[in-house]
Amino acid sequence: MKGRLPKEGELVVCKIVKINPHSAVAHLVEYDVDGLIHVSEVASRWVRDIREFVKENQYVVCFVLEAKPNVISLSLKKVHREDAVRKLNEFKRERRSEKLLEMAGKSLGKTLEQTKNEIGQLVIEEFGSYTKLFELALKSPELLKSKGLSEKWIKAIVDIAKKNFEEKTYEVRGILKLVSYEPDGVEFIKKVLLKAKQKGFDVHYISAPKYMLIGKGKNYKEVENKVRAIAEEITKEFKRYGEASFELEK
Structure with missing residues (x-):
């Protein structure tokens, strides 16, 4: 570049x-x-x-x-620390994806330089990154053809993707503190935590009054935003019954 x-x-x-x-x-x-x-x-x-x-x-x-x-x-x-972690993870995955692209080219008798000269610019313009190319090769290989890649390149890329590429799952954790002095406070806690579970989040009891809230997904920032959003929803609702706070785990 x-x-x-x-x-x-x-x-x-x-x-x-x-x-x-x-x-x-x-x-x-x-x-x-x-x-x-x-x-x-x-x-x-x-x-x-x-x-x-x-x-x-x-x-x-x-x-x-x-x-x-x-x-x-x-x-x-x-x-921010979270952004630095996300960016470095993306960078590492892109470097690994470049190695996979080199392997795909090698299967066609081409060096990495020849591979980049032949399809490198097309890949970046149409997919944005080598990582995205291999993600789509697993999910929607037909899309590669619509973007202008030849059959021989599609086959080489898909074969390498199936053998070597695996999407990373990110996990974002945070601590919920829920304190209620109401007689049926435990029921209130169960009620608000059930809302998180129904939306696909994991919730684990640590020790009173702490609960671990966990979100998982393929995009770190998206997962973090979803965890923050459900935590805000829970704490806002629970404050009608007691004290509530949330802190993202660093």
Whole structure:
């Protein structure tokens, strides 16, 4: 992707390549360009030594503050932990998917470079990523043909997908605290927790007054949003009977 620039506000995977007294040079792996993290953008608190937060050759997720041909300004402190985990997981899956694409090309007697030259641009334009290509190869292989891939490539990709590709399931957990001083408070608790179970969430008793709320799915951010939404619904309803709070597990 040499020559392309990220968008302002985008989250990007970076490798720390050099540390200066008041900044760190980070290589944007997905764009093959370098950016700069100023010491003021490393952490929300005062930073005495930037090396306490980043090391050379470390992979981190950064927020793009500014992206111009001559300067790319990055921030670490603007990235939430959950978003960093999600982005790194996506990055790892995309690198693995690139390996699978290489295997598909090899089955047709082509190198990775030849494979990318032949179908790489088409895949990115039509599917957005190599990972999405292999996901669709498992779910809807007929869609690959409608996007312009030839029969030989479809067969090679589907064969590799069936043997090697498995969609990752993300799990998001949080702690519900429910306290009721009503005589039938236990029944109120059962009632609101049943609502979560009916919507596909797992609920486990930890110890009074704590309950573990668990959501699962293929998209981390979507699962997190659903867990937050059902937790908000439960706490809002339960406050008519007592005290309620929720905290997402880090």
